[in-house]
Amino acid sequence: MKQILKVRQLGLDRYLKAKLHAGWMMACLVLVMLLPFILGVGLLLKSEMLIRDHSLLDLIFSKEWKPLSGEFGFYPFIVSSLWVTAAALLIAGPVCLLTAIHLTQYAKKYVLRIMHPVIDILAGIPSVIYGVWGILVIVPWISNYLGPFFGKTTSGYTILAGAIVLAIMIIPFILNILIEIFRNVPDELSEASLALGATRWQTIKFVLLKKSTPGIISTFGLGISRAFGETIAVLMVVGNVAIVPDGLFQPGYPLPALIANNYGEMLSIPSYDSALMFAALILFVVVIVFNLFARALIIRTDKHN
Amino acid sequence: MNNTKITVKNLDLMIGKHHILKDINTSIPEKKITVIMGPSGCGKTTLLKSFNRLTDLYPEVRLNGQIMIDGKDVLHTREDITKIRKKMGLLAQRPYPLPMNIYNNIAYGLRISGRKRKVWLSKRVEFYLKQVSLWEEVKDRLKEPAARLSIGQQQRLCLARGLAVEPEIILADEPTSSLDPISSQAIEEKFIELKQRYSIVLVTHILRQAKRIADHVIFMYLGRIVEQGPAEEIFNNPKKEITMSYLKGKFY
Ligand SMILES: Nc1ncnc2c1ncn2[C@@H]1O[C@H](COP(=O)(O)OP(=O)(O)O)[C@@H](O)[C@H]1O
Numbered sequence: 421m422k423q424i425l426k427v428r429q430l431g432l433d434r435y436l437k438a439k440l441h442a443g444w445m446m447a448c449l450v451l452v453m454l455l456p457f458i459l460g461v462g463l464l465l466k467s468e469m470l471i472r473d474h475s476l477l478d479l480i481f482s483k484e485w486k487p488l489s490g491e492f493g494f495y496p497f498i499v500s501s502l503w504v505t506a507a508a509l510l511i512a513g514p515v516c517l518l519t520a521i522h523l524t525q526y527a528k529k530y531v532l533r534i535m536h537p538v539i540d541i542l543a544g545i546p547s548v549i550y551g552v553w554g555i556l557v558i559v560p561w562i563s564n565y566l567g568p569f570f571g572k573t574t575s576g577y578t579i580l581a582g583a584i585v586l587a588i589m590i591i592p593f594i595l596n597i598l599i600e601i602f603r604n605v606p607d608e609l610s611e612a613s614l615a616l617g618a619t620r621w622q623t624i625k626f627v628l629l630k631k632s633t634p635g636i637i638s639t640f641g642l643g644i645s646r647a648f649g650e651t652i653a654v655l656m657v658v659g660n661v662a663i664v665p666d667g668l669f670q671p672g673y674p675l676p677a678l679i680a681n682n683y684g685e686m687l688s689i690p691s692y693d694s695a696l697m698f699a700a701l702i703l704f705v706v707v708i709v710f711n712l713f714a715r716a717l718i719i720r721t722d723k724h725n
Numbered sequence: 726m727n728n729t730k731i732t733v734k735n736l737d738l739m740i741g742k743h744h745i746l747k748d749i750n751t752s753i754p755e756k757k758i759t760v761i762m763g764p765s766g767c768g769k770t771t772l773l774k775s776f777n778r779l780t781d782l783y784p785e786v787r788l789n790g791q792i793m794i795d796g797k798d799v800l801h802t803r804e805d806i807t808k809i810r811k812k813m814g815l816l817a818q819r820p821y822p823l824p825m826n827i828y829n830n831i832a833y834g835l836r837i838s839g840r841k842r843k844v845w846l847s848k849r850v851e852f853y854l855k856q857v858s859l860w861e862e863v864k865d866r867l868k869e870p871a872a873r874l875s876i877g878q879q880q881r882l883c884l885a886r887g888l889a890v891e892p893e894i895i896l897a898d899e900p901t902s903s904l905d906p907i908s909s910q911a912i913e914e915k916f917i918e919l920k921q922r923y924s925i926v927l928v929t930h931i932l933r934q935a936k937r938i939a940d941h942v943i944f945m946y947l948g949r950i951v952e953q954g955p956a957e958e959i960f961n962n963p964k965k966e967i968t969m970s971y972l973k974g975k976f977y
Pocket residue numbers: 740743745763764765766767768769770771772783
């Protein structure tokens with residue numbers, strides 16, 4: 421009788437423990453899933469003051485940034501962010517694709533073995549260093565050579581400088597994932613295509629890239645999210661002038677730079693704090709929307725393959 | 726007596742410092758089934774891939790010697806390698822359907838060769854799917870991704886796409902090893918039928934399969950050809966100790 425009780429007790433004990441563990445894991449899971457939501461709501465609450473006084477459309481599409489007179493138009497910052505991000509991706513995308521194709525499809529194995537740690541090191545360099553390097557190399561290069569070559573007079577602190585620095589920062593990040601994706605495509609698939617009489621390039625185009633499309637899209641999506649939010653390195657070379665840029669040789673003022681440059685200062689101006697929170701909210705929403713969009717695309721292409 | 730389709734002379738293959746194929750000399754008869762046997766790792770797959778120079782894909786592979794196909798040395802020819810490869814259909818150990826739909830899996834090789842007319846393409850696709858007895862099973866789902874087919878169906882699809890470029894030789898690397906018995910039998914029977922028109926090189930480690938369909942046998946061990954000859958001779962009367970013990974199932 422006693423024994424049965426004991427066994428039962430032990431069983432119950434175990435049962436409870438398992439329950440408890442499951443509970444903890446569930447709690448963590450819920451927390452992780454709630455985190456973006458909490459962040460978003462926090463930002464929304466913090467920027468509520470601004471949103472109450474201004475229409476959302478005004479905030480997003482007005483070009484006037486005059487905090488002293490209470491005018492908060494985010495259009496210049498949004499456009500700057502879009503320019504810098506798009507240009508950075510336009511530079512980094514092809515470079516990464518071609519490099520990854522070369523390293524995985526054409527180069528001897530030891531080349532990749534050497535390149536892998538190099539890429540990892542590049543990916544680990546703090547962004548301030550990229551910024552300094554941008555100031556020392558890219559900015560003067562644009563000011564002295566590239567600008568004049570296109571007939572522009574510029575200090576060099578431009579959207580283009582931001583984009584180049586940003587591109588170089590995200591290249592190792594994107595490259596690493598792309599290499600992994602291409603290596604995961606079985607050699608036998610390429611062999612099948614070659615055996616049917618396809619050339620190397622046809623095989624890369626119709627088999628390797630096609631098979632990897634979902635992966636490539638999500639990688640670029642991640643790259644964009646990263647580029648959109650990158651702060652320090654861009655801030656150092658982009659000029660930080662609150663005008664709407666209409667070209668690569670204009671200075672710009674991306675959202676993260678706005679926040680980093682001004683947060684904690686000029687608290688005397690009403691709504692300023694709230695405006696910066698709103699900038700963070702825009703950043704947050706764009707990155708999230710972008711991630712979701714990339715994911716939706718992946719699911720669609722997955723279905724087609 | 727019979728014509729030779731492929732002649733290999735003094736073929737050596739190195740991957741880095743590893744000597745994978747050692748002094749291979751053999752000839753593959755035309756319109757017969759030649760079976761390559763030997764324990765795993767002995768170089769069967771590598772030899773097969775040398776025939777259509779898929780080894781080019783790997784920069785660390787070095788080849789020496791001659792592989793004559795229809796009297797031309799494919800290792801040293803100036804001819805476009807894609808033309809040579811089209812002469813040989815390849816069937817791998819597991820089916821690797823191309824990342825596209827069923828129809829395009831067959832049409833791919835044809836389009837690559839510059840055949841673009843839709844009507845003609847659909848006729849060909851139908852014809853080759855019928856050749857491998859797959860048409861009835863897939864005719865209503867040609868636009869579906871090929872990956873959705875069962876493994877057995879995929880392997881028949883891979884055979885069909887290989888036949889569609891009208892090769893003269895079929896290179897098959899343990900093509901039934903990942904299949905269920907019924908699909909295996911379907912492929913095997915297809916091979917016997919196909920040897921009327923194609924020279925077939927089949928790698929297999931299934932002894933009974935080899936005995937059922939081989940006309941000619943090559944036995945390899947540790948990168949060398951140990952023994953080769955007509956099937957009855959090798960199976961009934963092997964000359965080398967090692968072949969004998971392999972045939973008795975002493976090792977794999
Ligand atoms: N890419 C490669 N790099 C190094 N060694 C390889 C490579 N491919 C095959 N090998 C080696 O070549 C030998 C023959 O392999 P394989 O032709 O696949 O044998 P089998 O098909 O008879 O099982 C094996 O010892 C294998 O380890």
